[in-house]
Amino acid sequence: MKFSIQKDYLVQSVQDVMKAISSRTTIPILTGIKIVVSDEGVTLTGSDSDVSIESFIPKEDEDKHIVDVEKEGSIVLPARFFSEIVKKLPKETVEIEVQNNFSTVIRSGKAEFNLNGLDAEEYPQLPQIEEENMFSVPTDLIKNMIRQTVFAVSTSETRPILTGVNWKLEDGELTCIATDSHRLALRKAKIETTNQEKYSIVIPGKSLNEFSKILDDSSELVDIVITENQVLFKTKHLLFFSRLLDGNYPDTSRLIPDDSKTDVVLNVKEFLQSIDRASLLAREGRNNVVKLSTMPEGIIEISSNSPEIGKVSEEVQSKSVDGEDLKISFSAKYMLDALKALEGSEIKINFTGAMRPFVIRTLDDDSMLQLILPVRTY
Amino acid sequence: MKFSIQKDYLVQSVQDVMKAISSRTTIPILTGIKIVVSDEGVTLTGSDSDVSIESFIPKEDEDKHIVDVEKEGSIVLPARFFSEIVKKLPKETVEIEVQNNFSTVIRSGKAEFNLNGLDAEEYPQLPQIEEENMFSVPTDLIKNMIRQTVFAVSTSETRPILTGVNWKLEDGELTCIATDSHRLALRKAKIETTNQEKYSIVIPGKSLNEFSKILDDSSELVDIVITENQVLFKTKHLLFFSRLLDGNYPDTSRLIPDDSKTDVVLNVKEFLQSIDRASLLAREGRNNVVKLSTMPEGIIEISSNSPEIGKVSEEVQSKSVDGEDLKISFSAKYMLDALKALEGSEIKINFTGAMRPFVIRTLDDDSMLQLILPVRTY
CATH class of the missing domain: 3.10.150.10 (DNA Polymerase III, subunit A, domain 2)
Structure with a gap:
């Protein structure tokens, strides 16, 4: 195997396949990157047996010359060293040549590395997939x-x-x-x-x-x-x-309530920041729990209490509150995760009581939904 | 104690004194920030008993109004919570008020925190220093x-x-x-x-x-x-x-050789990058050792060998080599540290033999010096 290649393409491709490679694998050859050189170009493969990534570098890309193949062949090189070496090579072109006993020379400018490689024949086959479905x-x-x-x-x-x-x-x-059975995220x-x-x-x-x-x-x-x-x-x-x-996978459709007893519409950013502040003290407690209470005139109070450190409360002006009054406690972390996942500037929360799961949606958008189970605090 | 303050000044000041505070202190009150409010402004103090930092926020700074003092006084607040809270407050102004039993209210906009404080009288005194020397x-x-x-x-x-x-x-x-007795850095x-x-x-x-x-x-x-x-x-x-x-402190002056047997002048960037590449394999070995050899025509060869992984060698063109031929081995890490510390684009290295310390200086600048002890490899 002998070829020369544009360094930036090689670096990008190595970086992609590295994402599949685990340093904790029990199969020694999977600590390596497989390189296969053919008449069409260079194929790199990384795998941890659960995930496998194959990246192809063509000989030419939009009329730009990338790979010069002098001799086809294949090799497996130690992934960690190979990836660090290619990143730090001095010139724009890299030459890679397999010599005796899988010893591989990597040349760029006046720098010359010799890496001990492994036989690519020993590398596990990727699954063969029929492109039917x-x-x-x-x-x-x-x-x-x-x-x-x-x-x-x-x-x-x-x-x-x-x-x-x-x-x-x-x-x-x-x-x-x-879902982790305490909250659920859905997108369609x-x-x-x-x-x-x-x-x-x-x-x-x-x-x-x-x-x-x-x-x-x-x-x-x-x-x-x-x-x-x-x-x-x-x-x-x-x-x-x-x-x-x-x-x-469990049937989650029956978890999502259809009815609603209290509907709140809020500005995402204001609400998220007030939950974030309340969680500063809440996360010292066991469950990172904050409390939400409806107040007169569309005000929502967010509060949290950690007896040893102190307490916090904040009033957030909602866009609207409809239905029953409510006091409910939930994990600040789950709420922050849900709010960060939603899009848009306003959200609607549908509560069906202090002990029932509640649903958060972007206002006027049913393509995504976040559900959180409340926490019993009294 | 009661005052209001511009948040950005408070945040900066808290961040500065936090640098002295260790979460691993055995003295509970040192996990706190001391706040003293006087007619002149607000003083924050953090300490781990080895290092203490005092930051003063004046009432006014270049005609900008920063602090409004309503009542002088002092308190110690839990540093980690206080610093996270002030960073996340919603408005530009913060009001801080000590109530009964050192309980302290921090208000900004509609957010209100209550932190359990400690008596500032219990906080250790900073050293009294005469400004003589x-x-x-x-x-x-x-x-x-x-x-x-x-x-x-x-x-x-x-x-x-x-x-x-x-x-x-x-x-x-x-x-x-x-100096750590393997290398020495000097600046005057x-x-x-x-x-x-x-x-x-x-x-x-x-x-x-x-x-x-x-x-x-x-x-x-x-x-x-x-x-x-x-x-x-x-x-x-x-x-x-x-x-x-x-x-x-030991007398280090006799460590620095006056004579020189081989003088090399190099471009810092090229030399640093080649040492960096050689160290990719060298750091797998025990001492991160690379080898430097003088070659004909002013060429310096940098090489390293890790039998299990492979080897690397690179030729660097020096500006000049004067004196005896040389083969010497040293820690790549020490060399990289030294080269990063020096200024200028060219350096001069004075060697006095393969087993003697060598000295690296910026060309034509004697105000700084890096000395490295070689490693015996044979």
């Missing part, structure tokens, strides 16, 4: 759908299925749902699909977080291919594979 | 002198005196020296002084690091007052006290 979503939309739901997955392994996000496709609508959107099949899969939250970091904010389409135990995201030069979680 | 140094110069030496102090407590920087004042010249400068006394003190490296963070890059003078066991730095609205280290 496929749909497409614009990059910026999928990034938003992930951001607005993934934070609500469970971090505990007691119910492994809840560490993932449930993606459901039905009637041309994609719905993403995450109409999408382009070629067939009318229904899917319901559960993608590990960790995989979605990593995938989201690779995405830019463009409106280019991401192709999504679903199989029994894998999902594959395809962008222009990148393949992102993730295993799916086994098991049935 | 004083000299002055511009802020930007003192900041540079600290930066160029403090990194070389010892991090080990086996010889506590080496965890400090030796400041010597003699004949109107201030010399700062730090002419300064303004009113008397002709000689001092030699040792200031803890930790104190200088904290002090340096508070300094801006202005050319305003910092007054420096020295007593037997304390140093006091005075800026416009800030007093910074540090205890001094006990004991005699």
Whole structure:
């Protein structure tokens, strides 16, 4: 194997596949990056067996010459060293050549590195995926759908299925749902699909977080291919594979109340800042709990009390309060997460009593919803 | 005690005194910030008993009204909560009032915090310092002198005196020296002084690091007052006290060689980058050791070898090499620290053999010097 390549393309590509590589893997060869050089260009692969990322660098990109292949071949190089080395090379062009015993020379300007590589034949095969069940979503939309739901997955392994996000496709609508059984986040959107099949899969939250970091904010389409135990995201030069979680995701539709006893409309920014201030003292307590009380003339009082340190209370002027008076306590952290996930400048909260879950939505937008279970404090 | 104050001044002042406060103190009242309100303004104090910082906020600053004093008094408030609270207050003005039992109200807009305070009478007194032995140094110069030496102090407590920087004042010249016995950094400068006394003190490296963070890059003078066991730095609205280290600092002058057998002149940036690349593999080894060899035609070879991972070598074109041929090994980390501390674009290295300390200076500038002991590798 021998080729030369433009450094900035190599650096970007290495950085992308590094996102799949874990330093804590028990399979030694997975601490490496696989490099395959063919007549078309260079393919890099990183994997931790749950997630695999394949990045392709073509020989030419929009008439710009990127790769010169002198001899095809493949090698696995230690990921951490290889990524640090390529970032710090002195010149714009890098030459990489495999010599005897997988020893690999990396040359740039007058700097010459020799890395001990491994046989690429030993590297695990990526899953073979039939492109039968496929749909497409614009990059910026999928990034938003992930951001607005993934934070609500469970971090505990007691119910492994809840560490993932449930993606459901039905009637041309994609719905993403995450819950840790104390709160729930839901986002849906109409999408382009070629067939009318229904899917319901559960993608590990960790995989979605990593995938989201690779995405830019463009409106280019991401192709999504679903199989029994894998999902594959395809962008222009990148393949992102993730295993799916086994098991049935709970039916969450009955958790979301239809009725409402108290409706509050608030400015997101003012409300978020007052919860943030109340949580300064609340987070010393056990559950980071703050209290919300309706007051006369549309005023909402946010308060919190930590006997050892002190207390805080603040009045927020709502846009409107309709229905019964209410005193309710909830986790400041869950509320802050929910408010940061929603879009728009005004939100509507529907309460159905102090001990029932409540629902937060952007005003006049039903495509996303945040649900929080209150905390019993008396 | 009752006063109102412009939030941005309070935030800045709290941030400054927080630098002295440690969460790991064994003296409970030192987890607090002392606030004293007098007819002149507001004084904040933070301390960990080694370092104490006092920040004064005057009632007016350049015709801008900052503080309104309604009732003089004092209180100690929990530092971590108080600093987070003031940062997040909603309005530009903050009102602070001590009520019964040291309970303190902090009001801004419609937000109201109640913090449990402590009696300011219980707060330790700051050292009383006679302003007899004083000299002055511009802020930007003192900041540079600290930066160029403090990194070389010892991090080990086996010889506590080496965890400090030796400041010597003699004949109107201030010399700062730090060494961990493997390398040494020295910087000197002419300064303004009113008397002709000689001092030699040792200031803890930790104190200088904290002090340096508070300094801006202005050319305003910092007054420096020295007593037997304390140093006091005075800026416009800030007093910074540090205890001094006990004991005699070793005489380092005989460590610095006068003669030279090999003189090399190099471009700092090229040399630094090649050492940085070589250290990518070197730091896997025990001592982060790289090797420098003189080659024909003024070429310097930098190399490193980590049998398990690989090796690296690079040729750097020097400006000039005079004297004997040389092969020498040293810590890449010490070399990088030294090169980052020096100023200018070209440096001169004077070697006196493979096993003797060598000296790095900015070309044509004798005010600073970095010395490194080589490592025996064979």
